[in-house]
Amino acid sequence: MTPSTPRPRLTLLADELTDVAGRPLPPDEERRLLEAAALLEALVRDDPALRPEVVARTLTVLAREPQPRPLRALVVALRRRQVRQAAAAVGSWWSVAGHPGWPVPVRLQAAAGLALVAAIAAGTLGLGAVAGAGLVERALNVGPPASPVAPTNVPAPTPPRGPVVVLPTPTPSPAQELPEATGEEPSETPALTALPEGTMTPRPATTPPRQAGATPGATAGATPAPATPTATASPSPLSTGTPLPSETPEPSDEHHHED
């Protein structure tokens, strides 16, 4: 410092020249502190005046900056119903999240906003894809209806455990024969006299359930015999028309049929 340097206009305050406990400093230390303060205060004498273009330039730079609170900027824009500013706020999130010059909390906030927007976009796209696929599927299904193939001679479904009607000569259309068979006497069962005697023992416990049109007498003797190995091989004798050996007709019916 030159000798012509005037005394600094500022110096340490009284409370700054005390120790932590508030006691005054030793004289030597106080003198050294004041010398250092004088050196620093000499620097502040020639403060420059602020040039007006500095403010304008700073404001121009700040005007290009995104809002310091990304999500709040969007909320404020939506509250004011400023669609363009809301879109700009969302658009600025990417630059904020990826710029290292922004504080970490602000970047995290912008990244969270981006993730939210991405999730909403993905959900919207997914819903749109599902809806589109549904429309396409519906459009493909709406066409000329397929001509139904109605079989004219479809045999009526035969109950598998209906009354055993064994015709002596199988006919090609058993559905036409079935009403006759059910309307006839149960004694029309074919003669199965070749069966051994042991198999002709009626067993009421295994009598099949009654069917409409079937008389009790017709089912009384239709008992599968345990001694015959093919007693349960063919549950529907009408499909083949072949009398099963296990079907044991009544002896009386057999004679009546032959008559």
Add this chain to the structure above:
Amino acid sequence: MEGASPIEEPAVARRQGETPDRILVAAILDGDQGALRFLVERESAALVRLCYRILGDLGEAEDAAQEALVIAYRALGTWRGEGSLAGWLGRIAARVATRRARRLRAVGWVTPGSPDGSDPSPLWAARPDGSADPLTAALRAEEAARVRAAVARLPDPYREVVVLRFFADLPLAEIALQLGKPLGTVKTHLHRGLLRLRDELAEARR
């Protein structure tokens, strides 16, 4: 300033228990460009002055002040309202200017300024009596550069307190608030920083 700014109604601010700085910051965060302009116009002079005291170059000081304002604007949402907004801005500007000062001193050249006075660098600075004495200005500039370099070499906690106290003109209580340290610690840092500075400059003169 657009419309009625909240900071023009300090009575309302006091009634709500909030400082005008808080209301000003809230308005800026809401996108009030008028409030932002008010803040820049209010604080620019002090920030440029602070940066100039650290850097000794007006152009660099203006750039540093602008950078500090941009940094502060980006971090405005993180301002907790402890202490004054000016002190918070001053701390940011001090850091920016100190970083720039280190970079400039690594280059090791001195801007001579322009003789027409458009650039008031220390070499061409007018004396307080209005006369321009190049020799005196050169001596002062040399001394100022030495002091600034010595400040920049101070250890971090000491340097920050010394800069905020002498270059940002903040009282110790405000510095303690800004730094989040006890007042006694700040005072100790100031004393130790000043003693180191004085000893280093005295050593350099020998």
